[in-house]
Amino acid sequence: MIEIPKTYDPKEGERQHYERWEARGYFAPEINQDPNAPMFSIVIPPPNVTGSLHMGHALQHTMMDVLARYKRMSGYRTLWLPGMDHAGISTQLMVTRDLKKEGLTRHDLGRDKFVERVWKWKEQYGGQILNQMRQEGVSVDWSRFKFTMDEDLSRAVREVFVRLYDEGLIYRGNRIVNWCPNDQTVLSDLEVQRDPQKGKLYYLRYPFKNRDGAVTVATTRPETMLGDTAVAVNPNDERYASLIGEVLVLPIVNREIPIVADEFVESEFGTGAVKVTPAHDPNDYEMGKRHNLAEVAVIDRFARMTEEAGADFAGLDRYKARELVIEKLEALNLLEKTDDYEFSISKCERCKTVIEPLISTQWFCRMDQLRDLALAKLRDEGKPRFVPRVPYEKVYADWLENLRDWTISRQLWWGHQIPAWYTKDGDVIVARSVEEARQKAGTDDLTQDEDVLDTWFSSALWPFSTMGWPDETEDLRTFYPTSVLITGRDIIFLWVSRMMMTGLKFMGAEAFDDVYVHGTITDKHGQRMSKTKANGVDPLDVFEKYGVDATRLTLASAGATDMRWNDKHVESYRNFANKIWNAARFCLMNAEGGDSGDAPFANREQLPLHDRWILSRLNRTAGAVKQQLDTYDFHGVVQTLYHFFWDDFCDWYIELSKASVTADTPSPDRSLARARLFSILEQALRLLHPFMPYLTEELWQKLPVKHAMFLHPAYRGAEPTIMLAAFPEEDAALIDERAETEMQAIIDLISRVRNIRSEMNIKPGDRIQLMIAAKADLQPVFAASTDQIARLTRAKEVSVDGHTDMPKASARAVLAGGAEVAVPLEGLIDFAQERARLVREKEKLQKEAGKLEAQLGNADFVARAPAEKVEELRARVTDIGQRTTALDQMLEALS
RNA sequence: AGGCGCGUAGCUCAGGGGUAGAGCACUACCUUGACACGGUAGGGGUCUGGGGUUCAAAUCCCCACGCGCCUACCA
Numbered sequence: 001m002i003e004i005p006k007t008y009d010p011k012e013g014e015r016q017h018y019e020r021w022e023a024r025g026y027f028a029p030e031i032n033q034d035p036n037a038p039m040f041s042i043v044i045p046p047p048n049v050t051g052s053l054h055m056g057h058a059l060q061h062t063m064m065d066v067l068a069r070y071k072r073m074s075g076y077r078t079l080w081l082p083g084m085d086h087a088g089i090s091t092q093l094m095v096t097r098d099l100k101k102e103g104l105t106r107h108d109l110g111r112d113k114f115v116e117r118v119w120k121w122k123e124q125y126g127g128q129i130l131n132q133m134r135q136e137g138v139s140v141d142w143s144r145f146k147f148t149m150d151e152d153l154s155r156a157v158r159e160v161f162v163r164l165y166d167e168g169l170i171y172r173g174n175r176i177v178n179w180c181p182n183d184q185t186v187l188s189d190l191e192v193q194r195d196p197q198k199g200k201l202y203y204l205r206y207p208f209k210n211r212d213g214a215v216t217v218a219t220t221r222p223e224t225m226l227g228d229t230a231v232a233v234n235p236n237d238e239r240y241a242s243l244i245g246e247v248l249v250l251p252i253v254n255r256e257i258p259i260v261a262d263e264f265v266e267s268e269f270g271t272g273a274v275k276v277t278p279a280h281d282p283n284d285y286e287m288g289k290r291h292n293l294a295e296v297a298v299i300d301r302f303a304r305m306t307e308e309a310g311a312d313f314a315g316l317d318r319y320k321a322r323e324l325v326i327e328k329l330e331a332l333n334l335l336e337k338t339d340d341y342e343f344s345i346s347k348c349e350r351c352k353t354v355i356e357p358l359i360s361t362q363w364f365c366r367m368d369q370l371r372d373l374a375l376a377k378l379r380d381e382g383k384p385r386f387v388p389r390v391p392y393e394k395v396y397a398d399w400l401e402n403l404r405d406w407t408i409s410r411q412l413w414w415g416h417q418i419p420a421w422y423t424k425d426g427d428v429i430v431a432r433s434v435e436e437a438r439q440k441a442g443t444d445d446l447t448q449d450e451d452v453l454d455t456w457f458s459s460a461l462w463p464f465s466t467m468g469w470p471d472e473t474e475d476l477r478t479f480y481p482t483s484v485l486i487t488g489r490d491i492i493f494l495w496v497s498r499m500m501m502t503g504l505k506f507m508g509a510e511a512f513d514d515v516y517v518h519g520t521i522t523d524k525h526g527q528r529m530s531k532t533k534a535n536g537v538d539p540l541d542v543f544e545k546y547g548v549d550a551t552r553l554t555l556a557s558a559g560a561t562d563m564r565w566n567d568k569h570v571e572s573y574r575n576f577a578n579k580i581w582n583a584a585r586f587c588l589m590n591a592e593g594g595d596s597g598d599a600p601f602a603n604r605e606q607l608p609l610h611d612r613w614i615l616s617r618l619n620r621t622a623g624a625v626k627q628q629l630d631t632y633d634f635h636g637v638v639q640t641l642y643h644f645f646w647d648d649f650c651d652w653y654i655e656l657s658k659a660s661v662t663a664d665t666p667s668p669d670r671s672l673a674r675a676r677l678f679s680i681l682e683q684a685l686r687l688l689h690p691f692m693p694y695l696t697e698e699l700w701q702k703l704p705v706k707h708a709m710f711l712h713p714a715y716r717g718a719e720p721t722i723m724l725a726a727f728p729e730e731d732a733a734l735i736d737e738r739a740e741t742e743m744q745a746i747i748d749l750i751s752r753v754r755n756i757r758s759e760m761n762i763k764p765g766d767r768i769q770l771m772i773a774a775k776a777d778l779q780p781v782f783a784a785s786t787d788q789i790a791r792l793t794r795a796k797e798v799s800v801d802g803h804t805d806m807p808k809a810s811a812r813a814v815l816a817g818g819a820e821v822a823v824p825l826e827g828l829i830d831f832a833q834e835r836a837r838l839v840r841e842k843e844k845l846q847k848e849a850g851k852l853e854a855q856l857g858n859a860d861f862v863a864r865a866p867a868e869k870v871e872e873l874r875a876r877v878t879d880i881g882q883r884t885t886a887l888d889q890m891l892e893a894l895s
Numbered sequence: 896a897g898g899c900g901c902g903u904a905g906c907u908c909a910g911g912g913g914u915a916g917a918g919c920a921c922u923a924c925c926u927u928g929a930c931a932c933g934g935u936a937g938g939g940g941u942c943u944g945g946g947g948u949u950c951a952a953a954u955c956c957c958c959a960c961g962c963g964c965c966u967a968c969c970a
Contacts, residue, residue, distance in 0.1 A: 394899085586930080
C-alpha cells in the first residue's frame, strides 16, 4: 500500500519536475533517437523584452505546449523554439522613463551610452517573463533561445535589407508619414490607432481673388489652413463646376490658391469644398501630387508651428495655433460657423499622442511583389491554413490585397541600425557591414544612417532567422517550414502576414503550414484586460492559487473564442486535478499485487464486462483526443478528457472494480483487477499529460509499473518520464460496441434504482431487494453483474429472470429496451407517492410520444424524410408504447 | 461607412437541419473503507424577436434589436 496525501498540492511538484525535464534535455529535439521520426516545430511569438507574463501569453503558451508535448509523445522530432523581441519603441520608452527619474534625457547620454544602458537594462529587468514561462511548464528548447538583437539575427536582418534594396524593393523616399511628436519617430500605419473624438467642425470662408464672395470649406483642423495650397471640389458637383480654376486668397497668409477638381471630394460632406494641405494630411498629400500643388510645411516635428506659418504663429503649439487662427478668422469675419462634430483621430499606439502627418525622408519597403507571393500561396496551395478558417483567411487575404508600402525606418536608437551609409557627396551605399560599404564606396569616409528598423522587420524573419539563416543549417533543413503558428488576432497583419511574405521570398517556402488564432481572455464584463484599465488577472496569482495544471486546462478550454475570465472555472479544474489525484490515491492504496503481469487485459473474450467496456471507452477517447488535437479543437479535447476520466473511469470503472480490487485476501483475481486498474490509469495519465504536465508526472512516477516499458520507442533508454512516454493511440480492435451497449443497460438500471431510492426516501443504510425482469438477450448481462449492481444500489438481493411477478407493494421502473425492475417495499411504500412518481414518469413518455406521433402522422414527413429516419422514429414510438403499457400495469397494481 | 462575429439554463460557454448539453450556481439526501476540491438523485431553457426555405429550423436564408471586433482617404 502506497499512501499519498488526501488533497493534491500542486506546488510540490511544479518546480522540481520542470528543473529535471530541462536539465536532462527532454525539451530538445535531439532527445529523439529515431532518424526517421516525423518533424514538428513551432517558433514562439517572442514576447517583448519589456513584458511580463499576462493571460494572453499563458493562453498561447499553454496551447503551444499542449501540441508540443502531444507531438513529442507521439514520436515527432519536436522543436519549440523560444525567444524574445527587443521591442524597439517600448523598450526605448522604458529606459527613457528611467533616465528621466535621474533628470536625464537620452541626448544627455548620447547614442552609444544610451544603447549601452538599454542593454544593461535588458540584462537586469528584461526577460523576467522567461522565468515566469518556466512556471507555465513550457517545453521549449532553451538551448536554442534567440533574441532579435543577437548578432546572428542581426546578420539576417542586414542580409534581407541588402537583398531587398538590391532588388529595388527597399527604397528611401520623401513622403507623408505618421509622425509621433512625443516619441520623435515615424510610425507605420499599423502602429497608429484610431480613437473616436468629440471635436468641432469649423466652416472657413476663403474669398475669391477676382470676384466677390467666397468659398466655404469645413475642417476639423483649422490650424493647417496656414499650409493650404488649394481648395478641391468634386468635378461632378454642379454647384462648383463654374468655379474650377478660379483663384482664392487664403486668409491670414494671403496666399493665392486655386480651386481644383478631384474625385476624392465627397459633395455631400460639409460644403462640398475641401481645403487642401498637402504637407499635413495623407489624402491632401495624394491630391497635391495629382494636381502638382506646393507642399507648405507649417507644423514641425514637435507639433509646433514653423516659420512658414508666419511670424504670428512660428513656435506656437498646434492647438494654440488653432485658437489663434480661429480668433483671426473671426476678426476677419471669415468664420462662417462652428458645429459640434464627432470623428476619429489617429494616435500613437504606444504613447497615445495625436499623430502629426508630416512629409519626411524615410525608408520604405515596397510590398507588391511580396504580397503577390503570399496571395499566390494562399490561392494555389491554401497556405497557410487558418484555424478557424472563417473569418481569418478572408481577413488576411483582404489585407494583403490592399497592402501599401511599409515604412520601415524609425528615429530611435534601440534597434537594428539601418545598414546604409552615406558618402560625403550624399551617395547611398547599402551593405552588410561597414567593411563591405567601404569597399563598395571606395572610401572610408562614410556615415551610417542614424535610423533603426521597425521592430517588426526583424520579427518578420523570425521563423528562419532563429534557425541560422542565411546559412543553410541543419535546423533549417529539418524544422522549416514550421508546423503551426499560434497567435492572437491582433498581430495577423503586423506579424503573421509579414513572416509569410519573407518566408516565401527568402526560403522559398511558407513560414508555417497552419495558423491557429486563439480567442481573447477578457475580464468579467467582456472588456479587454489592459494595464491602463487595471482589470487584468495575473496568471502567476492564478498559478499560486489553483496550480498550473488547473490554469492550463482552463485556458486550453477557451479555444478560439473569447472567454470572460472567472476564477470559478479554474476552481472546477482544480477540483478535477484533485479528482485525478484521488483516483490515483485509491489505486495506490490497493497497489499490492498490481504490478504483476504485463498484459492484464489478455484473453479479451473472457474479461468481465466492465473491463471490456473501459478498454473500449479508453480507445474511443484516445481516438477522439487525437482527432481533436489534430484539428486544434482545444475546447473539445478538454471536455473529452474530463468526461472520460471523471464519468467513465471514476464514477463507473473504479466503482465496478472495487469489489475485486479491495478484496481482503490476496488472489490472482485481485492482482489482475489491480493491474488492470493501474493500466487504465497509466494510459489516462498519458492522455492528460500534454494538458496537465505536473500532476501527471507526479503520479506517473509513483505508479508501481515498469515505466521504461511505456516510453515511446524514439526515446528508448531515456530516464523514464511521462513526457517521453508514448501517447496512447486508438486501437480499433478494442472498440467494443456490444460492451458499451450492455454497460449502458447496467448504468441505466443502477440509475433508475437509485432514483427510486431517492424519491421513495429509502434511507442510505437500508438494504433493498431488487427484482429484474429482462428479455433473454439482457438476462445474462444483468445476471453476470448482480454483485456489482447490488453494491452500487445497496441491495441485499438481486434476482434476474424473464417475467417476475412483481409484488404489489413495490416501486418499479421500466427501462429503455423494455427491461423492468422492481424494488419490493413491504410496509415501507407510500402508494400515493409511488403512483405520483410513476405518473410523472408516464407523462414524460407521453410528451415525447406526442411529438413523435405528430411527426409520423405527417404524410409529408413519411414520404420525404429518409426511410431510416422514419424507421428510427417508429422504433422509438414502439419502445415508448411498451414502456407506457408497463407503467400502466404498475399503476393498476398500485390501485 | 463598410466587413465580420456573437446573442442557447441564474452565470461562463459547448453544440449545430431530425429526442436541447457541460461546468459553476440552486434543491434534497449522504461524512459508503480515493476524493465534501466528494457521492447520489433532482429542478431549471418557446436556443434575442419577426419573417422565409424545408417533411423537419436552436441549427440554413432575410430583416430588426442588442453586444463586440476589424478595416477605412468624409476634410
